[in-house]
Amino acid sequence: MVENRPFLTFLTHAVLIIGVLFLCFPVWMALVASTHGPEALSSSPIPLWFGDRAWENYSQLLVGGLPEAGGVPIGSMMFNSLIMALVITFGKIAISIISAYAIVYFQFPFRMGFFWMIFITLMLPVEVRILPTFDVVVKMGMLNTYAGLTVPLIASATATFLFRQFFLTIPDELVEAARIDRAGPLRFFWDILLPLSRTNIAALFIILFIYGWNQYLWPLLITTDESLYTVVMGIQRMVNSGESLPVWHYIMGTAVLAMIPPVIVVVAMQKLFVKGLVESEK
Amino acid sequence: MATLSIKSLGKVYPGGVTAVSDVNVDIADGEFIVLVGPSGCGKSTILRMIAGLEGITSGDLQIDDRRVNDLEPGERDIAMVFQNYALYPHMSVRGNMEYGLKNEGLPKAQIAERIAEAARTLRLEEFLDRKPANLSGGQRQRVAMGRAIVRDPKVFLFDEPLSNLDAKLRTQLRAELKALHKRLGATFVYVTHDQVEAMSLADRIIIMSNGKVEQIGTPMDLYLRPASRFVADFIGSPSMNVLDGTVSSDRRSLQLNGSHQIDFGTELPTAAGNQIAIGIRPEHLHQNTAGETRIELSVGFIEQLGADTVVHGTIAGSQSPLAVRLNGVQARDSGDSIALSCGRDQIHLFDGTTGQRLNWDNQ
Numbered sequence A: 001m002v003e004n005r006p007f008l009t010f011l012t013h014a015v016l017i018i019g020v021l022f023l024c025f026p027v028w029m030a031l032v033a034s035t036h037g038p039e040a041l042s043s044s045p046i047p048l049w050f051g052d053r054a055w056e057n058y059s060q061l062l063v064g065g066l067p068e069a070g071g072v073p074i075g076s077m078m079f080n081s082l083i084m085a086l087v088i089t090f091g092k093i094a095i096s097i098i099s100a101y102a103i104v105y106f107q108f109p110f111r112m113g114f115f116w117m118i119f120i121t122l123m124l125p126v127e128v129r130i131l132p133t134f135d136v137v138v139k140m141g142m143l144n145t146y147a148g149l150t151v152p153l154i155a156s157a158t159a160t161f162l163f164r165q166f167f168l169t170i171p172d173e174l175v176e177a178a179r180i181d182r183a184g185p186l187r188f189f190w191d192i193l194l195p196l197s198r199t200n201i202a203a204l205f206i207i208l209f210i211y212g213w214n215q216y217l218w219p220l221l222i223t224t225d226e227s228l229y230t231v232v233m234g235i236q237r238m239v240n241s242g243e244s245l246p247v248w249h250y251i252m253g254t255a256v257l258a259m260i261p262p263v264i265v266v267v268a269m270q271k272l273f274v275k276g277l278v279e280s281e282k
Numbered sequence B: 001m002a003t004l005s006i007k008s009l010g011k012v013y014p015g016g017v018t019a020v021s022d023v024n025v026d027i028a029d030g031e032f033i034v035l036v037g038p039s040g041c042g043k044s045t046i047l048r049m050i051a052g053l054e055g056i057t058s059g060d061l062q063i064d065d066r067r068v069n070d071l072e073p074g075e076r077d078i079a080m081v082f083q084n085y086a087l088y089p090h091m092s093v094r095g096n097m098e099y100g101l102k103n104e105g106l107p108k109a110q111i112a113e114r115i116a117e118a119a120r121t122l123r124l125e126e127f128l129d130r131k132p133a134n135l136s137g138g139q140r141q142r143v144a145m146g147r148a149i150v151r152d153p154k155v156f157l158f159d160e161p162l163s164n165l166d167a168k169l170r171t172q173l174r175a176e177l178k179a180l181h182k183r184l185g186a187t188f189v190y191v192t193h194d195q196v197e198a199m200s201l202a203d204r205i206i207i208m209s210n211g212k213v214e215q216i217g218t219p220m221d222l223y224l225r226p227a228s229r230f231v232a233d234f235i236g237s238p239s240m241n242v243l244d245g246t247v248s249s250d251r252r253s254l255q256l257n258g259s260h261q262i263d264f265g266t267e268l269p270t271a272a273g274n275q276i277a278i279g280i281r282p283e284h285l286h287q288n289t290a291g292e293t294r295i296e297l298s299v300g301f302i303e304q305l306g307a308d309t310v311v312h313g314t315i316a317g318s319q320s321p322l323a324v325r326l327n328g329v330q331a332r333d334s335g336d337s338i339a340l341s342c343g344r345d346q347i348h349l350f351d352g353t354t355g356q357r358l359n360w361d362n363q
Helices: A006-033 A054-064 A074-105 A111-123 A130-139 A148-155 A157-169 A174-180 A185-194 A198-213 A217-222 A232-241 A248-279 B043-051 B094-102 B106-121 B137-149 B166-182 B195-201 B220-222 B227-233
Strands: B002-012 B018-027 B032-036 B058-063 B080-081 B157-158 B187-193 B204-209 B212-217 B241-247 B253-256 B261-263 B273-281 B293-304 B308-315 B320-325 B335-344 B347-351
Touching: A054 A074, A054 A248, A074 A111, A074 A148, A074 A157, A074 A185, A074 B227, A111 A157, A130 A148, A130 B166, A148 A217, A157 A198, A157 B212, A174 B080, A174 B204, A185 A198, A198 A248, A232 A248, A248 B032, B002 B043, B018 B043, B018 B212, B032 B043, B032 B195, B043 B080, B043 B157, B043 B187, B043 B204, B080 B137, B094 B106, B094 B137, B106 B137, B137 B166, B137 B204, B166 B195, B187 B195, B187 B220, B195 B204, B195 B220, B204 B227, B204 B241, B212 B220, B212 B227, B227 B241, B227 B273, B227 B347, B241 B320, B261 B293, B293 B320
Parallel strands: B032 B187, B032 B204, B080 B157, B157 B187
Antiparallel strands: B002 B018, B002 B058, B204 B212, B241 B253, B241 B273, B253 B261, B273 B347, B293 B308, B293 B335, B308 B320
16 A cells, blocks of 8 residues: 555645645635625625625624624624533533443443443434423423523433443553552542543543534524524524525624634644543553 | 461352352461462452452451451552552552552651652652653552552552563562562562462462362472472472372382383382372482482483473383473483483372372381
8 A cells, every 4th residue: 555656646645635625615715705795705706815894794793793693793602602512512521421430330230221221322313302302391491591402412322332431441450459549439530530531531522512512403492582592503594584685794704703613622622632642551 | 567367268259150269378477478370270369359359258358367358458458569560540650659648648748758768669769750651561560569568558469460571570570579578577468370480489388279279388398298289280390290100019119001110119108009190300300220219211302491401201111201300401312211210209199089199108
């Protein structure tokens, strides 16, 4: 496989560069479009370089509030999205690491039964159980609350399974050494298991944050109050703004803004992730 | 510092597998005890029962006259060193050593003092702030020992601590362990499958097979008076020649399985016609005819070890394998024949069916 011929080097690089351009072009277009006025994008040719309305557009988006998006500023939608993504991420990690700890390290009746019950829920994504879940949320009076937005999405079989698999690779001797060192179950969890899971937690954080951030269907069902709208919903509402022409410069601006937090999370966590990979031994 | 008393200790796993049965031993304060045996013989199970990592099915375990059967490992005042070190990978060397002490709630100054002393003893001072991943195998094992030392336990437990190290390091750490035991004067219980380790370290050896104790004694007891054929075979390298045969009608010679006969010149302590086995260590066969018992060896192949030469072959005129250790460098060709003899006092007799030692007045 590893050949060293100039032509192949050229070819592979050409393919890679084309791929990168192909992937980045839409992002570039969004960035450019968000700096023009509304007419620029409806006329031909579409501009490929920045316009002069960046400041105007973005300040209007962040604090002004748009009638097309229900009059709510994007800033407050971003805040809602952030709350939702963070609560889901932390909740999922906390609950799944604790349940995996119970399943791997404690002997109790029907242990495997519980594990399989959790595991089977993997087969039921949100979309499948959305009606019964919605019903439960309604009956608990959690419509139009942050709790309603986040709690039903917190349980995670995938993360539980991932932590379980990781815990199973930790040598038994480590547990035994900790027992001899007088570490009780809570101490062992806090002092040894949690630090060792650091890289797994970082990886999960990336995946779950993006999962939470990108939620669309669930917030659409749960929120009718505009002050609880998330940014993904905001974009969708602007695109379908009835009879009037879509405000593409605002839509693109919102898309660019909505991209920022996941990018920050990926960049920040990747450092930890790589550090963990480099530090790990065995 | 403590005595350790094990009374009819037994372990049956759920599912009915008996790992250990009826082990009795009293370990004196400051004694270095080595549990040795082939893998699966139950030696590690005993150690883990002493540590409290494995439940005790039957019998009593006492440390300093206090019954500890039902105490948690952390409450037994023991420390354990594991084969794969079991260091906490995310903690520094210092963190590893102080973790147990912190959990005990010792004052900080005292912890620092103990760690400094242990680090000096084990020459770990310059590594205190490193992570285990950045240490070599020998250093990691020293850290594991340090983690045990700082706890100042009543009993030190070692579970094959040198098995993951290369041969040279193993010899070096063995000497360090011995010195450490001398300096601390503490009670050590050490598990290994390596009989050389057992012989060189132990005050007393407990040799086990199939969950049962075969013999308890000093290394020289085991070497000179093995209680059973198993012990005879296990202790010593190359292992003892054990030959099966039938006692002749005048009880003065042994008819080997085959046609060969070995004369003893004295009566054997068993009835004529009985099946017995004789054991002769390779180093007790000499290249002369001075001993009472003479054997001729037909050379198969030789191992040159430098200081001495191990010749493997068969007893001339039979199929019984025999090995002999000769001094110095000796060249022999396959098919050569060597006349050997052995003093009667260096022949061990074992019952043909039970494998138990038969004593006779040969010494």
